[in-house]
Amino acid sequence: MRALLNMRTLVRLFLLLLIAPVFVKSVNPSLNDDVLGLIVFKADIQDSKEKLSSWNEDDETPCSWTGVKCSPRSNRVIELNLDGFSLSGRIGRGLFQLQYLRKLSLAKNNLTGGISPNIARIDNLRVIDLSENNLSGEVPDEFFRQCGSLRTVSLPRNNFSGKIPFSLSSCSALAAIDLSFNQFSGSLPSGIWTLSGLRSLDLSGNSLEGEIPMEIEGLKNLRAINLARNQFSGKVPNGIGSSLLLRSIDLSENSLSGNFPDLQELTLCNYLSLRGNAFSGEVPAWIGEMKSLETLDLSLNRFSGKVPTSLGNLQSLKTMNFSGNGFVGNLPESMMNCTSLLALDLSQNSLSGDLPTWIFKSDLQKVLASESKLTASLKNPLNSLAEVAVQNLQFLDLSENGFSGEIPSSIAVLSSLQFLDLSKNSLMGPIPVAIEELKSLYSLDLSENQLNGSIPLEIGGAVSLKELRLEKNFLVGKIPTTIENCTSLSTLDLSQNRLIGSIPAAFAKLTNLQVVDLSFNNLTGTLPKQLANLPNLLSFNLSHNNLQGELPAGGFFNTIAPSSVSGNPSLCGSAVNRSCPTVLPKPIVLNPNTSTDYTSGSLPPNVVGHKRIILSISALIAIGAAAVIVIGVIAITVLNLRVRSATSRSAAALTFSAGDEFSHSPTTDANSGKLVLFSGEPDFSTGAHALLNKDCELGRGGFGAVYRTVLRDGRSVAIKKLTVSSLVKSQEDFEREVKNLGKVQHQNLVALEGYYWTPSLQLLISEYVSGGSLYKHLHEGSGGNFLSWNERFNVILGTAKALAHLHHSNIIHYNIKSTNVLIDSYGEPKVGDYGLARLLPMLDRYVLSSKIQSALGYMAPEFACKTVKITEKCDVYGFGVLVLEVVTGKRPVEYMEDDVVVLCDMVRGALEEGGVEECIDGRLQGKFPAEEAIPVMKLGLICTSQVPSNRPDMGEVVNILELIRCPSEEQEEFV
Structure with a gap:
């Protein structure tokens, strides 16, 4: 009945649209057009959260409706703002009635379909924002033909494709264009450079190509240009430097080349990123004249020469990234004048000399200088701090350089330090006890140096530690029990040292431990049984020590890899394929003594001269039991010898x-x-x-x-x-x-x-692969042992990359499911059982269905149709189901008491009703970014399309996932 009423309403509204001009004399058109248009618009969409419940077709005016704003003079609708209303469906023709509309904003919804060319023809429309939806198809050329006074076009984060319409040049009043993160391709339309009023242009995250044309100099009013993450090539035209009002330039992650662009006159520019191109030559000295710069990112290019001393003039600079180039020489002392600098990355260069002392006297929060070929001692720059407490420095990475000498105790003044990496240097001496003063430190890496002495007891004072890496040094002594104070510790690597003593039972208190490596030391004793209670262990390497006794029983140790316990000759258990010795009860032997009555239970005194052995009933029972055990052991030994003999013959x-x-x-x-x-x-x-x-x-x-x-x-x-x-x-x-x-x-x-x-x-x-299957991690975990959102995303991305690689090698997996995705000790996914169908004489669908696609719910629908070709799109379907399984934590098909729930159908229904976020695994308890989780689920649904041609290729899936993970990485500070 309700469906029938809705149909009648639609028919009624359609007829009203057709005959509305007839009522000009009897009805006020100023009110009727707006009400009618909005009601027709509402009829084309689904309002799952009833945000538009105030919209009533019987109202005379829509000015009090949610999301609607009217002009106080004319009482006509001038603004429609429905951002984030969880609306779905298509943008219908009802909006064309709103002839006084100035701003249309439907951002952050689930709208689908194409975009009508008639929207831009609304005479008074100034702003159109359709960002972050699922709109697709090509933007019709007619869209911009009669764009009137349109000033802002914002269509980012949709699925638009094809070329950018040439008719864009018709919108002479345009001030802002944002078409970022779509699938636009081809070259830039030349008409863009005729839009003299343009202030902001963002085309990032597409597949645009070709050179940036010289005509860019015509955009004299341009404030911001973002062409990042495309395929532009060639040199940057000097004309870009004539747009004197430019404040933000992002040309990162393209294939641009040549020398540093001529931007000398852009004194107002505060953001400049040339990251990830092929620029070469020296950085010009005039860079110091761009005094408004706050972010300067030149990383991952081919720049050479010295870091210019003129950088000291950039007193507004907050972030500087020169990593991945060929800079040489010392860092200029003039940079101590960059008093606003917060983040500095000089890693992967060919610098030389000492680490400047000004680094520790500034307000810097992040200093990354790994693989920069810096030398000399850490003692001088750190000792120069004297008693001054450095409150700001949080990240310090000096790994893979040539630093020597000892780690000075003055490192304790870095009181806010959270991340310290001094690995792969030539540091010597002991680990300073002052390490206990670093209460905020969560990652400490001193591996691959020449440190000696023992691990200080004070290490337990660094109570925030999550990662401690001391491997490949010359450390001696015992593992301190005070490490139990580091309750957040998840990674502990003490391998390849000279440690002695036993493994402390205190390890059992570190319930967050995931990866432990104690291999290649001189540890002795037995393993504490309590280690079996560690709930989150993924890897525990004990190999090449002198440990003995039986491995702990239960938990992770039931499936520990033999390689993790090898090289311990006295260890026993199934993992080392060595039986533990049987402990038999000691026989009770009574002294030959006297005929005294022993009913009291006390042992008789020794009496010389008596040779009889008097045995109690309990002693006889014990001896009998021992005899039975011995006989049983002999029998089992004989059987084992026979089995081993047969095994040897088989192996031979x-x-x-x-x-x-x-x-x-x-x-x-x-x-x-x-x-x-x-x-x-x-x-x-x-x-x-x-x-x-x-x-x-x-x-x-x-x-x-x-x-x-x-x-x-x-x-x-x-x-x-x-x-x-x-x-x-x-x-x-x-x-x-x-x-x-x-x-x-x-x-x-x-x-x-x-x-x-x-x-x-x-x-x-x-x-x-020792970590077990993805199915086990998703559905058989206990307590708090479950995959975090980051771990789940990494599994999805890694699996997608594996399938893309298989398809690139012309191999179809045919059997994607969570039991065939394994997790290694580092949390990385590894896809197994691929291509096994190629071992069969022919791709018989019954064989594939019964032998390979044994897990219900992953099989693509084309398996049931003999006329449809089996292609890589079958893997894409299975991958889509896997994505939904990982995000929701539910099996592809679950059987309830009175119903069967198919995961794809459940998520698709929730998406249509606007409750897709409720499908996410409840164990995550809100600890996930919705801006990643929801697009990932939508991608999973696209992959499970019933029509194979509608599913994306796995290479496209990888690109989409990488965009979801880092949608604006180029705008963020480096870590």
């Missing part, structure tokens, strides 16, 4: 070959096989045992079971035992396909390292 049947990937085994009958590893030693230390022992089984999938085993070098590998032998191609075809898959290398792909072949058994040998 394998003919190993490595290095030459085209080598052949002497025979391929049923009793022998061919093993090929693409690199490294081929011999397994426990390979056959792993295949026979279900304790080493990692899981099962549509293609077969996966086991973990260890190579002789201590490296773990995963072995997939294929269970589709009847479908596998011939040996020649099988080997050719596997070798092709082995050549596909990417940091987000599980590396295929080899294979084993017999006619009845095929094995695939892959890199072992």
Whole structure:
């Protein structure tokens, strides 16, 4: 009934639009046109949050409606501002009735479809803002043909494509154009440079190309120009320097070249970014004449020569980034005059000399000078501070330079320091105890130096530490128990030192620990059992020490990689493939003594001369039990010997070959096989045992079971035992396909390292990833152990990059699901089980459906239609489902008591109703940026389009995700 009423209302409004001129004499048109137009506009959109509930078609005037502003004189609508109202649907023709409208702002909604050319024809329209929607298609050339007095056009962060209309030059009154972060392509229309009144031009984040034309000098009133993140090339025309009113210039991340642009006359300019181009030559001395500069970013170019001394004249400068160039010499002392400077990045250059003392006497908050080839000692600049407390410096990165000498205790005066990286230098001496004074420090990296002495007890005073890296030094002594005070610690690396003693039980109190590396030390003793209670552990490397006893049982240690415990001869447990010794109860032996009554339970005194052994009932029971245990142990030992004998015979049947990937085994009958590893030693230390022992089984999938085993070098590998032998191609075809898959290398792909072949058994040998599957992290985590938003975004982006790489290599995955995405010890995703369908004789849809696409919910709809070609777009669909699974924390299909919930349909419905934010995993508890999470979910829905051609390519998906993560990176300070 309600739907019928809505239909009747629409028909009624449509008829009113047609016959409205008839009522000129009987109805006041000044009121009727505006009410009618807005009601028709409302009928074309969905108002999920009922923000437009005050809009009533029976009202005589809309001036009291939400988002509507009228002229006090004419009572006509002059402004419609519906920003952030969660509206969806299309922009209909109703707005064309608002002939007195001056400002139209529909930003930050979910509007879709194209843009009508008639909107710009509203005679009085000055401002149109449709930013941050999902509008798409080309902007019609007619849009700007009759743009009247239009002054501001803002269409950023939509999906517009094609070329920028040439008719833009018709809008002679335009003062601001923002078309950023769309998909515009081609060259710049020459008509833009005729808009003499233009003050702001933002075309960043598109795919525009070609050279910047000389005609830019015609924009004399230009205040801001942003052409960043495009594909512009060639030199920057000198004419840009004649726009004397320019205050902001951003040409970053293009392919521009040549010398430093001639901007000498732009004394009003406060923002200049040439980041990420191919500019070369020296920075001219006249840069000091641009005295209004607050941000100067010349990073990632090919500039050379010395840093100009004239920079000292820039007293308004707050951010300076010269990183990734070829600057030489010392930093000029004149820069101490830059009293407003807050952030300085000189990393990755060829500077020399000492670190200037003025750095620590200024108001700087960030100093980044890694890989700058600075030398000498840290002692002089730091000791020069004397008793002055430096309150501002928060980030100090001097890594990968040539600093020597000791770390002075005066470092304690950097009381606000949060990040300190002195790694990869030649520092010597002890770690200063003054480190305890740095109460705000959350990251300390002193790795790869020549530090000696012990780790000071005072390290526990740095209570905010989250990351502590001291690896590859000459530290001695024990690990201090005071480290338990650093309760936020998540990363601890003390590897490759000379530490002794046991691992403190205090580690168990560090519940935020994720990555621990204590390898290559001289640690002894047993591992505290309490370590098994650490809830967030991802990696715990104990290898190459002198630890002993049994590994802790439970938690992370149930799946610890063998390589993480190797090199400890006295450790025992399943991870090291070494049984712990059985502890038998000691037999009770009573002294031969006397005939005294022992009913009291006391032991008899020693009496010389009696030789009898008197045993109590309890002693007899104990001896009997011991005997049973001994017999059982003997029986089990005999069985194990038989199993190992059979295993040895099975392993002996394998003919190993490595290095030459085209080598052949002497025979391929049923009793022998061919093993090929693409690199490294081929011999397994426990390979056959792993295949026979279900304790080493990692899981099962549509293609077969996966086991973990260890190579002789201590490296773990995963072995997939294929269970589709009847479908596998011939040996020649099988080997050719596997070798092709082995050549596909990417940091987000599980590396295929080899294979084993017999006619009845095929094995695939892959890199072992210790962190478990994405499914486990999303759906089987306990307590507070779940993925943060940043970790989820990284998983989505890494998976997208892996699939894009596969598709670039002409490989279709066919089996995207969360169980096939593994997480390594650093939180990086690795996609496995790719391209296995290529091992089958033909792409039979039934086989693909039953064997590969075994997880319900990920399968693209074209699998059900034999006439539709299977392409990479099947992977895009599965990826889209995976994206929604990661963001919502829900399975692709969930079965309720009376219903089946399909994730795609649920999120799509929530989006249409304006409640998409409520779909985000509740465990994140609001700890996520909505500006990232919601676009990511929308991208997931686009990827799950029912029509394959509507899904984007994975390369496009990667670009979109990178734009979502860093939408305005070029405007932010570097870290």
